[in-house]
Amino acid sequence: MKDKKGASSKTKFDIKKITQLQGYSSFTSALMAIVLGLIFGFLVMLFANPGSALAGFRFVVLGGLSRIGDVFYFATPILMTGLAVGFAFKMGLFNIGASGQYTMGLFFALFVAFTWELPPGIHWMAAILAGMLGGMIWGFIPGFFKAFLNVNEVITSIMFNYIGMYLVDMWVQTNAEMYVSSTTRTRYVPMNAQIPSLGIAGSNVNFGIVIGIIVAVILYIVLQKTTFGYELKATGFNKFASEYAGMKGKKNIILAMVISGGLAGLGGAFLILAPSGIAGSSMTYEPINIIAANGFNGIAVSLLGNSHPLGIIFSAVFISHIQRGGTLASLVGYKPEIIDVVIAVIIYFSAFAMIMKSSVTTFIKSKLGKEKDKEKNNLAKEAE
């Protein structure tokens, strides 16, 4: 009897040892959401055009590998918006306004790039910092509304997505230095203000991704090793307990939103200051009154990375990877929007992946446990 108990608890311990690691658990639930999202995407492809579904799906899953430079290039902005959403989420704030902050950062970066005269080495850095500042201002507003006026940050962020988008589009259109009305796009950013390319042949990947990864590591250190990071996480866990322990909730809310906004603003700056294929050209912005999608993709990136700065690096690369795959799938007749569908489904499932996974694992565990017990019982009987 005693022997049996020990044995069964030992098997339990073995399973627990692996599954109870937090990183493992968030990794598997992210994986589960991804798999479900991809399956759904495949079904949509099958429904739309059964003949080329397999070929299209192969492009989605593997296509990005052939364009690894592009994957990192397009991962840069969503890495930053992902970090923005994730950082606020650590504090229990849902920063759905990353789009507005991103657009604001984009404009501030453009403004410095076009209207300031600065020496070559410094100009692009100044433009990046300006972008960060723009995002910070736009992040401060929801933080202030939340802390002092008790307005839910989700509503504020959404409203300021629209306000920011309209403002930026108006500012861009009325600025002849950066806007060409015949092409309805901004001009190429001056060479001095472009982020230096990493010089990998055949791709436009630039220094932005390096800065992005450095920022992610810094965020990780801030969250894990500083008092501020600890207070942030504590407030996220229990607002009232942290207030009772003497942490300044209001100050922290605003600070977290400002930092989050700054990160999203950096994303906008990285996007618009990036050089593109042909020498001298760069990314351009078209003011057509549409909310920037990269802000919402940041939500997906952040959820997949479990709001962990280092996890977000990988999820940003992954999302960018399937996005590249999606554009390649158009070779066999699919529209790139298929990836937006897949991303939305991934978000939907990752909202409850943890719960779903735990119910699945308890189910498997109970099955396994029962069989083990049965075996033990049989063995015990035979021994008798």
Place this chain on the structure above:
Amino acid sequence: MDIVYYLVQNMLPVAIPLLLVALGGMYSERSGVINIGLEGIMLFGAYFGALFVYNVQGSSMGPQTILLLGMVIAGLAGFIYSLLLSFAAVSMKANQVISGTALNMLIPAAVLLFSKMFFNSDGITTNKNFYIREMPILGDIPIIGQLFFQRTYLTVIIGFVFLAIATVVLYKTRFGLRLRACGEHPHAADSVGINVYKMRYAGVSISGVLAGIGGFFYSVGVMDGNVNGHTGVAGFGFLALAVMIFGQWKPIRIMFAAMFFAFLRTLAYSVSLIPFLFNLGINQTYYKMLPYLATMLVLALTSKKSRAPKAEGIPYDKSQR
């Protein structure tokens, strides 16, 4: 006076979608579920409504019959789509805001995908005209007839009917009382034998139906029967949430709030017709921002003493009782 008539006639078709969707949001939140996916549900309903109109516009059916049938289809579509939110937020106890956001992201992409594949465009364009120049009898009433029953859509009358029904159901029926209990104190409701999960499914489903219809009415009254994936419903789902908060989760107040926002929006889009505003020479973009800025101002002033349902946003867990 003509300008007043013009503004009211144009305001009402804009106010009705806001009103219906905000009422939907109210039902959902009163049952305890934050429905931030209203925007997506609206677009889903609008798309299916427009798809229906597109398919029957060649037939001999009268425009108002098509409108009513389209409304039923849109409501049904909204109901089905909202089940995704109920499932995630009620059954799976997921974060309600995130699941709602996923619903919002899915639909514009899906609309673009299917429209590009099957119509070679960004959405659906219909050519059926639902506009009513003057309603019989009612339109002849002096002043009131001009304000409410001329140059309008059938949607306006339907919207007010829905408002009346929603108010009665929420305050005068057993179902309404139980629904409100689940949003305030689900554990207490459960202890007297109310099935909280069922009630929350009901609340979200009602919001799905109303949001679907609201989306269709938006496409009819604001977009002339067109739906596309790029602009979607232009943030009306989110504005409706703000309308609901401004209306303090109460039907009649919500109606006034919807009128207020619709008035601002109509004003913003008819600046060029009003000599006084046009002569000020302010960039039109500022007027377009007006509804959003007004939302923030209103929320800043009212949120301190907000009367939000106490249990909204918290997944109900029986074992925590």
